[in-house]
Amino acid sequence: xxxxxxxxxxxxxxxxxxxxxxxxxxxxxxxxxxxxxxxxxxxxxxxxxxxxxxxxxxxxxxxxxxxxxxxxxxxxxxxxxxxxxxxxxxxxxxxxxxxxxxxxxxxxxxxxxxxxxxxxxxxxxxxxxxxxxxxxxxxxxxxxxxxxxxxxxxxxxxxxxxxxxxxxxxxxxxxxxxxxxxxxxxxxxxxxxxxxxxxxxxxxxxxxxxxxxxxxxxxxxxxxxxxxxxxxxxxxxxxxxxxxxxxxxxxxxxxxxxxxxxxxxxxxxxxxxxxxxxxxxxxxxxxxxxxxxxxxxxxxxxxxxxxxxxxxxxxxxxxxxxxxxxxxxxxxxxxxxxxxxxxxxxxxxxxxxxxxxxxxxxxxxxxxxxxxxxxxxxxxxxxxxxxxxxxxxxxxxxxxxxxxxxxxxxxxxxxxxxxxxxxxxxxxxxxxxxxxxxxxxxxxxxxxxxxxxxxxxxxxxxxxxxxxxxxxxxxx
Numbered sequence: 001x002x003x004x005x006x007x008x009x010x011x012x013x014x015x016x017x018x019x020x021x022x023x024x025x026x027x028x029x030x031x032x033x034x035x036x037x038x039x040x041x042x043x044x045x046x047x048x049x050x051x052x053x054x055x056x057x058x059x060x061x062x063x064x065x066x067x068x069x070x071x072x073x074x075x076x077x078x079x080x081x082x083x084x085x086x087x088x089x090x091x092x093x094x095x096x097x098x099x100x101x102x103x104x105x106x107x108x109x110x111x112x113x114x115x116x117x118x119x120x121x122x123x124x125x126x127x128x129x130x131x132x133x134x135x136x137x138x139x140x141x142x143x144x145x146x147x148x149x150x151x152x153x154x155x156x157x158x159x160x161x162x163x164x165x166x167x168x169x170x171x172x173x174x175x176x177x178x179x180x181x182x183x184x185x186x187x188x189x190x191x192x193x194x195x196x197x198x199x200x201x202x203x204x205x206x207x208x209x210x211x212x213x214x215x216x217x218x219x220x221x222x223x224x225x226x227x228x229x230x231x232x233x234x235x236x237x238x239x240x241x242x243x244x245x246x247x248x249x250x251x252x253x254x255x256x257x258x259x260x261x262x263x264x265x266x267x268x269x270x271x272x273x274x275x276x277x278x279x280x281x282x283x284x285x286x287x288x289x290x291x292x293x294x295x296x297x298x299x300x301x302x303x304x305x306x307x308x309x310x311x312x313x314x315x316x317x318x319x320x321x322x323x324x325x326x327x328x329x330x331x332x333x334x335x336x337x338x339x340x341x342x343x344x345x346x347x348x349x350x351x352x353x354x355x356x357x358x359x360x361x362x363x364x365x366x367x368x369x370x371x372x373x374x375x376x377x378x379x380x381x382x383x384x385x386x387x388x389x390x391x392x393x394x395x396x397x398x399x400x401x402x403x404x405x406x407x408x409x410x411x412x413x414x415x416x417x418x419x420x421x422x423x424x425x426x427x428x429x430x431x432x433x434x435x436x437x438x439x440x441x442x443x444x445x446x447x448x449x450x451x452x453x454x455x456x457x458x459x460x461x462x463x464x465x466x467x468x469x470x471x472x473x474x475x476x
Contacts, residue, residue: 049182065136066251084179089322104424126328137257189317193223198244209438243282263302384473393421401430
């Protein structure tokens with residue numbers, strides 16, 4: 001295999017910017033946002049450290065996110081990164097948010113990173129958030145259930161993925177250390193913007209629910225923005241989110257890329273030299289960018305999102321004070337009744353390669369353990385910033401119903417709900433999605449190599465536990 005990679009750069013210029021950016025901000029606007037409005041009430045009550053490390057593979061490996069791919073990537077559309085924001089409150093307690101241009105961290109990879117971070121830097125598990133943009137143009141990572149491509153990968157290609165995974169773990173641990181070393185007095189502030197290119201993708205047809213376009217379906221257009229300034233008011237970084245799959249580009253593109261989130265981060269960092277932009281994926285499990293399908297559309301959505309962030313940075317942000325309290329807990333999500341051995345053996349004869357692969361893996365588990373898993377441990381995490389902001393991070397591909405419900409029950413002004421955090425192991429459907437059927441509730445469990453769908457209790461299990469954790473960090 002030729003390991004020389006065609007590293008093409010697609011530079012975003014003002015002339016090529018999306019329409020949303022030109023409406024929201026111009027060059028003078030960018031200069032204005034470099035200095036934050038002074039807030040005597042907030043003061044420089046924090047220390048913040050920021051760091052980034054490139055994680056672009058140095059040799060072609062399989063990309064993940066689309067099961068129809070047939071080979072490793074061929075070139076690089078965008079460099080991808082691991083970034084870390086370290087925070088220290090007035091009591092000296094530290095926490096680190098990691099944002100990566102990956103599909104998601106498998107459980108084993110997140111566990112390895114967390115253990116090394118605790119051993120090396122003394123950072124407890126509840127003080128580390130591992131998030132990913134869920135780009136479908138990122139490299140595959142090693143997992144016990146193997147690649148979704150199954151027998152299409154050679155042993156050499158599987159070793160390449162395993163080697164990249166071990167290298168990635170080291171880089172994520174290193175970027176956490178760099179951010180901790182960079183801690184300096186800082187101010188934090190928070191606000192909300194809006195972007196409207198996300199659309200619910202659960203389209204109802206006579207044959208059931210398919211992935212399509214559903215303009216009437218639920219969606220979350222919120223763009224939460226956390227601004228990080230130096231003690232003298234200079235912009236050092238911005239953390240922002242959006243609830244939408246990073247799937248503007250399809251599986252026919254064999255290039256490494258960060259999709260719209262990659263273009264948004266790139267634009268903001270070019271607009272503000274020296275500042276670091278972090279994207280945190282929201283509860284966008286059932287939302288896709290609209291329209292989609294081309295590099296230009298990915299760039300346009302990125303520019304639109306960057307414009308929403310820019311407008312928020314220049315708006316009326318509320319100060320975020322400490323202390324920073326944290327909670328982390330794993331909750332067991334119950335699977336529905338598993339398939340029998342006979343059912344699995346029948347699936348081995350199916351033409352669908354994904355059903356064959358899932359059946360093969362399930363039979364191996366059945367032979368080894370005598371039974372199939374009845375539950376999966378889903379990580380839930382909450383960070384409470386004084387009385388000013390609550391960050392909720394949920395594992396898995398979380399559908400939008402969770403964010404909409406939690407905002408209704410906990411209040412939306414000072415709440416940030418993120419998905420794809422700490423372990424991306426399956427879709428997290430709501431009761432609505434499970435009752436409707438379709439990909440996110442049922443079919444995707446084959447791709448994730450799980451024994452079957454979750455039970456209808458999954459939504460209440462997660463929401464109840466989140467309420468408990470929020471009460472815990474809020475001192476109730």
